[in-house]
Amino acid sequence: MEAASLKNTKLILAEPELSKNQIETAFGYIRYPEHYENVEIAVRVCETLGVSSKSILRGITNTVSDPGALKILEKEVKGKRQRFVFAFAANDVVSFEKILKSDQKKWSEFDSIILVFNSKQERPFRTIEFGKFLTDFSGLSKIYFFGSWQKLFRSVYEGNADLTFYKKNIIFNFKEIFSKSNLWIGAGNYQGFGRVWLEKLAADLNVIEGKGWKS
Numbered sequence: 661m662e663a664a665s666l667k668n669t670k671l672i673l674a675e676p677e678l679s680k681n682q683i684e685t686a687f688g689y690i691r692y693p694e695h696y697e698n699v700e701i702a703v704r705v706c707e708t709l710g711v712s713s714k715s716i717l718r719g720i721t722n723t724v725s726d727p728g729a730l731k732i733l734e735k736e737v738k739g740k741r742q743r744f745v746f747a748f749a750a751n752d753v754v755s756f757e758k759i760l761k762s763d764q765k766k767w768s769e770f771d772s773i774i775l776v777f778n779s780k781q782e783r784p785f786r787t788i789e790f791g792k793f794l795t796d797f798s799g800l801s802k803i804y805f806f807g808s809w810q811k812l813f814r815s816v817y818e819g820n821a822d823l824t825f826y827k828k829n830i831i832f833n834f835k836e837i838f839s840k841s842n843l844w845i846g847a848g849n850y851q852g853f854g855r856v857w858l859e860k861l862a863a864d865l866n867v868i869e870g871k872g873w874k875s
Contacts, residue, residue, distance in 0.1 A: 676703040678713055686720035695755065730759060737865050741770065741841040744862050748778055748850040751786065753793040756847055760797075771840035772801040775821070778852035779807035790848055791816035806854030826853070838865075 664671040676683065687699055699720065706716045731746040745763060750756040767773060775794065779787045787809040794800065800821040805813060810825045817823070824830070846858050 672704070672708055674701050674704045676700055677707055678703055678716065682713075682717060683720070686717045689721040690723050732763075733862055735865070737838055740838060742838070742844065742862075742865060743770065743842070744844045744846075744858065746846045746855070746858065748846045748848060748852075748855045750847070751783075751849055753789050756790075757793070760845075767799055767843065769841070770843040773799050773843045773845065774802045774804065774837075775800055776804045776844065776846045776854045776858045777806065777813075778846070778848040778850070778854035779805065779809050779813065780849045780852060781808040783849060784809050784812060786848065787813050788816050794821075795819045797821075804854070804857075806857065807849075807852050826857075 683700060683703060684696075687696060703716055703720075706719075707713075730749065732744065733746075734741065734743040736742070743766065745759070747756060747759045750759050775797075777790065777794075791813045794803070795816075795818045797819060800819060802822045802824065803817075804824050804826060806826045814823065844858060844861075846855055848854065
């Protein structure tokens with residue numbers, strides 16, 4: 661309060677007048693709901709600007725998900741379940757951990773958990789943060805690393821997952837990979853070839869199996 665008054669600024673508590681139940685109900689209509697706390701802040705901003713409760717709730721329910729938002733696809737391919745969790749847009753470890761915890765009950769249903777990590781040249785500290793965080797992710801079987809800072813990631817990651825650093829001439833043994841049920845998780849950054857690679861893999865599987873995805 662004192663700091664705000666020194667800058668001639670009004671401090672507003674980011675606690676909406678709308679009930680938590682009202683906001684959560686509207687929030688549930690979003691196709692890929694995430695970052696609930698951001699919605700609460702947005703609601704409070706709208707209330708401060710005089711937007712009606714009805715308009716606020718209608719706006720939340722009609723929200724079109726960001727193209728980089730969380731997307732989950734699942735299907736059986738030749739009798740083996742393949743689940744894809746596209747969490748590339750959760751580009752900090754706190755948000756990413758929330759997504760992991762929300763999907764954690766599914767882990768035991770798969771033979772292998774494979775992480776596809778996108779690293780950006782201008783985000784070395786993010787790569788460090790994820791490397792340290794993933795060290796404690798004990799259920800991880802493999803990490804496919806795409807992008808810059810390979811040595812940096814290797815220097816901080818101390819987990820037991822098999823590390824594969826992507827190169828143009830690398831050949832993946834998909835016959836072996838898809839002989840198991842796999843949980844695929846995309847992480848790190850939305851922009852980058854890792855996301856493109858994982859999306860193409862899911863699309864190719866769709867063609868092979870000839871059935872639609874469950875989402």
